[in-house]
Amino acid sequence: MIIVLAIWLGIYVYLFRLDGRVKKLEQHEQR
Amino acid sequence: MVVKVLAGVLLTAVIILGFGLPMSAHPEAWYELPTIPGLEEKARIIFFHVPTAWLSVLAFLTSMWFAIQYLRTRDRLSDQKSSAAAGLGFMFCVLATLTGAVWAKFNWGSFWNWDPRETSIFVLLLIYGAYFSLRSAVEVEEKRATLASVYAIIAAVTAPFFIFVMPRIMTGLHPGAKGDPEGAGPVVEMKMSPTMRVIFFTSLIGFTLLFIWMFTLRVRTARLEADNQLKG
Numbered sequence: 001m002i003i004v005l006a007i008w009l010g011i012y013v014y015l016f017r018l019d020g021r022v023k024k025l026e027q028h029e030q031r
Numbered sequence: 032m033v034v035k036v037l038a039g040v041l042l043t044a045v046i047i048l049g050f051g052l053p054m055s056a057h058p059e060a061w062y063e064l065p066t067i068p069g070l071e072e073k074a075r076i077i078f079f080h081v082p083t084a085w086l087s088v089l090a091f092l093t094s095m096w097f098a099i100q101y102l103r104t105r106d107r108l109s110d111q112k113s114s115a116a117a118g119l120g121f122m123f124c125v126l127a128t129l130t131g132a133v134w135a136k137f138n139w140g141s142f143w144n145w146d147p148r149e150t151s152i153f154v155l156l157l158i159y160g161a162y163f164s165l166r167s168a169v170e171v172e173e174k175r176a177t178l179a180s181v182y183a184i185i186a187a188v189t190a191p192f193f194i195f196v197m198p199r200i201m202t203g204l205h206p207g208a209k210g211d212p213e214g215a216g217p218v219v220e221m222k223m224s225p226t227m228r229v230i231f232f233t234s235l236i237g238f239t240l241l242f243i244w245m246f247t248l249r250v251r252t253a254r255l256e257a258d259n260q261l262k263g
Contacts, residue, residue, distance in 0.1 A: 001046065004046055005043070012042075022252055
């Protein structure tokens with residue numbers, strides 16, 4: 001369970017950070 | 032924001048409960064999962080294997096929908112959405128194949144047995160692998176989008192057949208195959224205990240939300256790339 005949870009949380013954090021980066025780029029484009 | 036947080040919470044809960052709840056031959060408490068003879072601890076993989084397969088069908092049908100929109104409107108964004116959905120469908124298909132192979136090794140002795148359901152998902156992977164080959168082979172954008180859209184529509188028609196129909200009309204190792212005395216399988220026949228059903232459908236909702244989130248991320252990224260290309 002720990003391994004699966006660690007993999008999933010790693011993927012989730014990656015997606016969250018990617019989402020943040022995409023949002024910053026979109027805001028930069030709008031300016 | 033709600034989609035992202037909910038996907039995270041639900042899938043984390045599914046992993047903790049799906050792997051953490053104890054199994055018992057005669058469950059008495061609500062938190063005890065029934066031990067299925069022959070499967071025992073390995074049955075836990077059902078919470079991930081089946082939802083990923085269903086999500087691949089959802090993703091391929093989404094790809095078909097946006098492909099139809101592209102052919103109607105010739106809007107480039109629809110083609111980007113169709114491609115994004117197909118990519119995610121391929122990813123979920125691979126996940127379903129991998130989790131299925133692990134389960135097959137434990138239950139049937141080898142990772143691959145050419146069981147009808149295994150064969151049908153393999154064919155689906157080939158069909159969508161060809162979709163991406165087609166996209167990469169055509170350089171002219173409009174022609175690529177048109178050809179890919181037509182292909183996505185035809186390919187998506189086969190997806191529900193390969194996932195839901197073909198494995199049930201042929202004899203095989205999977206539950207729910209033709210001639211299976213247990214019927215159409217534990218999911219369709221609702222043979223899971225109430226607790227298992229809650230975890231299973233929570234997993235399905237969680238994976239659906241994850242798909243929605245990843246789909247919007249891919250479309251937003253594609254749009255940014257396209258805007259950058261236009262600027263030079």
